[in-house]
Amino acid sequence: MVLDIDLFREEKGGDPELVRDSQRKRYKDVKLVDDVIDYDQRWRRDRFSTDNFNRLINLCSKVIGEKMKARCIIYLKKESVADDNTVPIDYMERLEALCADDIKGLKISQIKKLKNTIDQKLVEKRREMEKLEAKRHQRLIQIGNIIHPTVPVSDNEDNNRVEKTFGDIKTKKKYSHIDLCMMIDGFDGDRGTSVAGGRGYFLKGPLVFLEQAVINFALQMLHCKGFIALYTPFFMRKEVMQEVAQLNQFDQELYKVSFKIIAMPLLISNSFVFFQ
Incomplete structure (x- = not known):
């Protein structure tokens, strides 16, 4: 904003x-x-x-x-x-x-x-x-929102303050979600990086079906609550994207596709299905 x-x-x-x-x-x-x-x-x-x-x-x-x-x-x-x-x-x-x-x-x-x-x-x-x-x-658009007085001042995110904890904080996870994905052979990050760059990855086998199941579950739940499902475009015009992102940093934060003739569109990060 x-x-x-x-x-x-x-x-x-x-x-x-x-x-x-x-x-x-x-x-x-x-x-x-x-x-x-x-x-x-x-x-x-x-x-x-x-x-x-x-x-x-x-x-x-x-x-x-x-x-x-x-x-x-x-x-x-x-x-x-x-x-x-x-x-x-x-x-x-x-x-x-x-x-x-x-x-x-x-x-x-x-x-x-x-x-x-x-x-x-x-x-x-x-x-x-x-x-x-x-x-x-x-x-x-390069100036951020006013920082709340309670926000810790630091140039290192490690110094962020814990505002609230919930549940049994003593419980430690034995495996991270990356470990679990690798254990079931449902993720291939190396091939994804070589094909699509640093953020690329392949989902394999059970994780493909798990992702589709989660998406369908969310769609059905929101549909039952009266929301209308929308399948959005994968591209967004630059003047629209600048309303929600700082375009001076889009090389790091957004995906882009370059064309020689037409204006360059921007790929919407994590764009799947939106609701209105």
């Missing part, structure tokens, strides 16, 4: 220092927080500018309409098609601060020229906003 962008905005009640502290406790890059804030502030400034440009475009259209409706014959005769449509320099310098009175002082041809200029500025600002938003999001 990506953090709410308002958490990085102090004026919105956010607490950027809380996010920085959480990053430190994760032993992650704190600069990501500063980058998100920087890109967000620049994006918001551009958003303010685009709002002003939209306001000015509407204002120009309104003033042109008013001048045309006025049917001022004397004024229209003076303002021919060949009239100079140059917009005063000071208007361009304070473009975002123009008001209705400023625009009303221009000729129709000048207002049209001004409107075209604002249209171009608006397109440029929107492109810049898209770039800033993409950069902001790319860094935002």
Whole structure:
């Protein structure tokens, strides 16, 4: 789950220092927080500018309409098609601060020229906003959720605290599940690794039937409880996968299939059957 962008905005009640502290406790890059804030502030400034440009475009259209409706014959005769449509320099310098009175002082041809200029500025600002938003999001998705105060701070998982134990903790397993799989000759990891890589394996004999039995048991149990069984696709588009995984680490965490022509899809890890 990506953090709410308002958490990085102090004026919105956010607490950027809380996010920085959480990053430190994760032993992650704190600069990501500063980058998100920087890109967000620049994006918001551009958003303010685009709002002003939209306001000015509407204002120009309104003033042109008013001048045309006025049917001022004397004024229209003076303002021919060949009239100079140059917009005063000071208007361009304070473009975002123009008001209705400023625009009303221009000729129709000048207002049209001004409107075209604002249209171009608006397109440029929107492109810049898209770039800033993409950069902001790319860094935002790398920041983890806020760590709870009770979580031990350590860069080693061996230092994790035991929160709760259940059952007879003195009982020790004689064999691990890997040992049991090997004892019944139901698993071949060596061939799986050579064929599919580090995570590959073959199930053999009784384990194949055991897996199918567990799947069918789960399906029947959930079906009886009113769930609808779904057989999902094995591929997921990258923009969808990034909502649930950090794509900057997908080489280690996800399976991928490369194609020369079409966009690269991602294989869903452990995708079998999902329920809705």
